[in-house]
Amino acid sequence: MRAKSRWFTKPSGRNGSAVTNMPEGLWVKCPRCAEIHFAKDIERNLRICTKCDYHYRLHAYERIDLTVDEGSFVKINDDVMSVDPLGFPGYPEKLARAISSTGLTDAVVCGEALIDGRRCVISAADFDFLGGSMGSAVGERLVRAMELSVELRIPFVLFTANGGGARMFEGLYSLMQMAKTSAGLAKMERAAVPYIVVLTDPTMAGVYASYASLGDIILAEPGALIGFAGRRVGNQDMGMKLPDDFQSSEFQFRCGMVDQIVHRRELRSTLATLLMLLAEEGSDVKTSA
Ligand SMILES: [Zn+2]
Known part of the structure; x- marks a missing residue:
C-alpha cells in the first residue's frame, strides 16, 4: 500500500x-x-x-499507513471519478496528469480500517492531486464515507490536506460540495456518530469553511497552514498587521478553532484513545491483535 x-x-x-x-x-x-x-x-x-x-506533507496512502493497523485498510469509493461538467479549458488534461503523477483517482482516499484494533471509516486528502482541491468526486466520496459511518455506527476520521479549497475548474459544482459535506456531517450528528478531523498542512478556503472546521473533535499537526484566505488577502482586506503565526495550527488553537495540536508521533495513539473513549457500549472489544 x-x-x-x-x-x-x-x-x-x-x-x-x-x-x-x-x-x-x-x-x-x-x-x-x-x-x-x-x-x-x-x-x-x-x-x-x-x-x-x-x-x-504526507501523501494520502503514507498518512493512512502511519495511522491504521497494518493490513486493515479496505479502500472504498475509489471509482467515484471527476468529470468536466463545465467544459473548463484544460481541466481534463490536468486531471489526467494528476492521476498519472500521483497514482490516485482523485484528491481524497477513503476506506474502512482499524486503529489499534478499533474500527473506523477513514479518509485522507493528497495535496499533490490538484492542490487537494474539492471537486464533485471528492465531495461525493466524503459523503458516502460519512453515510457508511452512520450505517456501521463507527467514527469517521478525516485527514485534510486541501490547500486548493473548492476546485475552481468545477465552478459552482465544487462550491456545492461545501453544503453537501456539511449536510452529510449534520446527518452524522443526528445519528450521534463521532467525526474526528485532523487538520494537516495546508487546509484552506472552501474545505476549511466546510467539513474541516465541523469536527466533533478537531486536531491539528504543529505548524500547519490552516485558514480561509491567505495572509496577503487578510492584510489587504483588514488593513492591519496580522500576527506572525496568523493561520497556523497554533494561532487557530489560541482562537479556539482547534481542540488540540498533536505531534505526528502522537497522532495514532491519540486517535486510538479517542476511538476507545467514543466507542459505543458493547463495541469496545478489540477486533484484531
Ligand atoms: Zn528543519
Missing part, C-alpha cells in the same frame, strides 16, 4: 540555485530551517525534520 516518494527531489541552495553533485531523490532540504538531510533519515523519522521538527 505504501506509496513511493514523489516529492523528495534535489534540493536547491540557500540562494535558490540548484545544489550540484546530489543524486535526485537522495537528499531533501527542510523548507523551514534549510538543513539538508538524507531523504531516508527523514522518512525514518515519519517525515519530520530531525533539526527543527518541521512536519513535511
